[in-house]
Amino acid sequence: MVLSELALRLNSAEYKNWVKAGHCLLLLRGCLQDFIRAEVEAFHRLILAATPSLGPRASCLGSVRCTPRARQFQPQCQLCTEWKREILKHHTNRNGDIYWGNCKPERWPFDPWELAKAFMPRGLADKKGPEECDAVALLSLINSCDHFRIDRKKVIEVIKCRNEIMHSSEMKVSSSWLQDFQMKIQSFLNEFRNIPEIAATSARIEKLLTFDWAVHIPGDDQLDGPKSDTKIYLSESEISEIEMELLREKLQESYLQAEGQAIPPEEVAKHVEAMKIFLKNNKDLGSSFEEEMQKLEDFHLQHQTVRAEEAGKGRLKEFL
Ligand SMILES: [Zn+2]
The missing domain is CATH 1.20.58 (Methane Monooxygenase Hydroxylase; Chain G, domain 1)
Structure with missing residues (x-):
């Protein structure tokens, strides 16, 4: 029997591990989106409640002169200057790189997501909400913004794992690496155990990483042997x-x-x-x-x- 290219790829345990780890990141991203959207809106509201002059009735007077470039931002109007000060106050990396170039400052008074982008890595200028972001963008936001009260070491560990997955030129990770990853991602998700959607994803990730994967081909149930309780069946x-x-x-x-x-x-x-x-x-x-x-x-x-x-x-x- 000729194996499909997919079946051949999955014959490599380390490639399969890589795909499983990546799948966890996709699930992680999915379960964080609603939570992040709500928290970013709450964060924006809190800032405006404390400093109403930053709200939607004010507008940027600097126009193009208030446009950030990459890590540089020299605001030219009072409103943008105050917003910059406010963002720095909440930024956990205020002495390091901040990718101001992600933001359109004139939108800060009325668009919470534009504020969130100041806490995220480069390359996100055109993203309009958490549903367009990958896991690392959302994790970086949680890590960089002090509105999120969480053990930051746990976020950083998951970010490191994500980078190892994405930077693996072979697209392979070992089984011991995967076990370590499981511990770190669950310890991170445990911080949100009171949010049902995130708790459900945590359980799903645990199952995904504990069980083996098998390809289910409709009409050919014998391909991977009899159905087993220790396998998750996915279609090609x-x-x-x-x-x-x-x-x-x-x-x-x-x-x-x-x-x-x-x-x-x-x-x-x-x-x-x-x-x-x-x-x-x-x-x-x-x-x-x-x-x-x-x-x-x-x-x-x-x-x-x-x-x-x-x-x-x-x-x-x-x-x-
Ligand atoms: Zn301005």
Whole structure:
């Protein structure tokens, strides 16, 4: 019998672990969205209650001069200056990098989500709500904004795990890594055990990480042996959907890392190459990501050319 590309991929226990861990992140994101939306609205209301002059009746007088760029923001009107001060007061990373470029300050008086973006990582300027954000964006918000009263060490541990998942060029994690991840994600979710939706997701994640996965092919129940109580059965399309979403996030992450020069160009090249080989070997996934791969490769090539030119100029200077 010929195994599908998906079945072959899942034969690798470490790849299966990677997809399972990623699936947990997607579930985590899903269960945090409503909670975050409500909390961000409450946070915005609290600020306006304490300082009514920041509310919707005020407006930015600086227009384009009050536009932040990346980590830089020099507000030119009194309203934006006061908002900046207020945001810094609540920012747990006020002495580090803040991606002001995510925000449109003129919307702060009336749009709670615009306020939330000041507490999130770069690259989120066009996101209009928590439903458009990935897990790390929501976790960073919880970590960076003091409105969220939670043991921050637990958030940071989950963020670290998420980064290890997304930065794994092989797209593999070991079973002991997965066990460790389970402990950390559940310890984080336990902080929200009073919220039924989050508690339900926590139980689902526990089951997902404890049980084995098997592909259920309709009409062929014998493929993975008899049904078992220790397995979760998913259809091919359910698993593919999870893989697609993870790969899309991974590609976006690689692009943001390359663009922000967060990792050396050699690392970017390694990621691009590994992804190319993976997608070539897995044509069922590959065709969906042509556009993202092209964007990443173009950026990498362009960056290489600029670096080569700079190196050339440097050498020329040595002779002058
Ligand atoms: Zn302004």
